Amino acid sequence: MKIPRFSRKTLCIPYAVFLIFFVIVPMLVIVFYAFTDKSMHISFDNFIRFFSDPTKLSTIVYSLVIALITTVVCLLIAYPVAYILARSTLKKKYVILMLFVLPMWINFVLRVNAIRELFNLLSTLKGLEWLASANYFKTVFGMVYDFLPFMILPLYTTMLKIDRSLYEASADLGASGVTTFLRVTVPLSMPGIMSGITMVFLPSMTNYVVSDMLGNAKVTIIGKFIYEYFGSDWHMGSMVALVLLIVVFVSTWFSGGFKSEENVRGTNL
């Protein structure tokens, strides 16, 4: 009788099953739904409808712009913080780092609600009335607040790994502080920048909870769209999801996210 051998490969089976049933099959289902009509016949109707509808296209553009602004603002705030923390010799720097990451441990809905209430309160003040209708501003603010830790952490860990002697070598070779920053620090923290962008850009295109709660339901992003369609029209919903998937794929491709292993990991934590 042949005794089945237990090898390390056997350990992969649970994940393989998960992968098949929760990643590959749903993906195929989405593709199937996207290119069929209500009577389950193959059709490009959804495709044509999507790309001929200006509201849908503008939603995609709006989503991209919101995500882009969020990412840039996050990067601008997070980079100096990570840089200073990583290079400081402070013994208690992890406390400061924790303060930045701490919001992650508080329920997301609660945080967004708190921001909404804060804005409501502020907009009653004289001179700040404009806040009540600044839906896009509030959405981006909420996104930045929400995703900032996801930008700081990968940046910080990557910068921590940069050998200090490289900064010394750069100065030794005659580079000024600015030159060292541009030619040593930035290139070497690129993996962190890339994973930070991936961690912020993609979720902020789809996180409609923020846009709903802070944008007075006036800001529609692509994620909201998908959610709504899956209430009535699965076929169109699948098409939007597929378009989003392609947008994400292409943008990751251009940012070089598939090149090295480190970036594919999404985060360097």
Add this chain to the structure above:
Amino acid sequence: MAEHIIELQDVTKYYDDNLVIDHVSFYVNRGEFITFLGPSGCGKTTTLRMIAGFDLPTSGKILLHGEDISRLPPNKRPVNTVFQRYALFPHLNVYENIAFGLKCKRVLNTYQNEKGATYQKKERLSKKEIGEKVQKALALVDLEGFEKRSISTLSGGQQQRVAIARAIVNEPEILLLDEPLGALDLKMRKEMQLELKEMHRRLGITFIYVTHDQEEALTMSDTIVVMSDGMVQQIGTPTKIYNEPANTFVADFIGESNIMNGTVVGNRKVKFCGKTFDCLDDFELNEPVDVVVRPEDIQMCAPEDGTLVGEVISVVFKGIHYEITAQVGKYELVINSTESREVGKSIGMKIAPDGIHLMKPKYTTNVFDGVITKHNAVRFAEGEFQCDVTQLYPGSHLDDEEYLITAEGEKIDLTDVEVKVEVGLHDIEISDDADAGGTTGRIISIIYKGDHYRLIVRTEKEEEDFVFATDDLWNENDLVSVIIPPEKIKLTLKHTEEKKR
């Protein structure tokens, strides 16, 4: 006279509260190959880093061509460094690494305008100029054709060469090398030593080299600066350092040595191991000295011809020579010879006058600053020791309440009085039992002196040193407690004389 390209004047450096460089002064001649040599933690790398500009001296000056550069940032100094672990930029290839410094460089070019007046403009080097310089540097380190290679694909030796090329391509006035061969295997290291030496000859620039490897220092340098404990122990040519070590530390650190206590017994005559020898050094009569004899300076002969007679207790073959240990009375002497001897055989030994080096003992007594705490105890070196305070006032005694009554009958409260504490080299004992003595410390140095060991125990916080002789062998870095018999603690009042330490 050679020009002093760089000079350190009374440089002291503290890291937080730790003294790492202790009033160091020396100069470097233009074009010289100078080596800072010393055990790890002796301050050699810190000295180099201060010359490079990565660390700033706490006090003192660093002069380049006579100008103070101690506060100048590294990028403004005409020096380049080869780092211990190379510090090559991982995101750049070989060519880009070497070109890094050249791209930062601005050169002053002189032009003539239409009216014939000359004017100067600071300009970057052109791509072509950079290319040519990089090619030249690559050729110098034998790495032609490696331009496009990424750093991670290079072997340790190749990375080493890139690091050297990256530094010398900038044509620095001084090249600093921080243990650059430390990570290479022995054979590679020997090759690189010769190549560096050859490079130094060809480039004609000043090399400042840091190493803990005495052989490397002796092979490569024009001048060696021996450092220990943040202080310069000796500066000299390799021959001078080897043949005429300034103190027992240098003798012990550079090469093998027999170090013994001796006494000067006449004009150029010294007595050690129970015999009198002729020597070349002149010291005062009856002065205690440290005697250093190199193992190769002891000649073996027939027992009846030798000044010393001893028994061979071990013979070890070392390739070119035998290392023979002989027992002479209670002394053990190490002899290097091309001839072997049988273990247990009796041999005679002779030492020529130029083989005997006398030096003033660095330590003759231990001095501390202390404070009287109780009536019969003194606090110093992180501990409290029983002592006899009546010695402070001749003819005094303690009354029933243990107050000091002077010879004139005056009553004195000595609490918190500052005193100078002196303890002789033979009056200290140590113990494994941490509570046995007045204070504790770690053994930081052990030097074998033929028939006994000279130990230095350093307290952990205040870093006070106890120097003493013992017959027992201890291990370096052991934590021990220091025992001093009360009658051996010599006290003098502080305010009556100048502070000595």
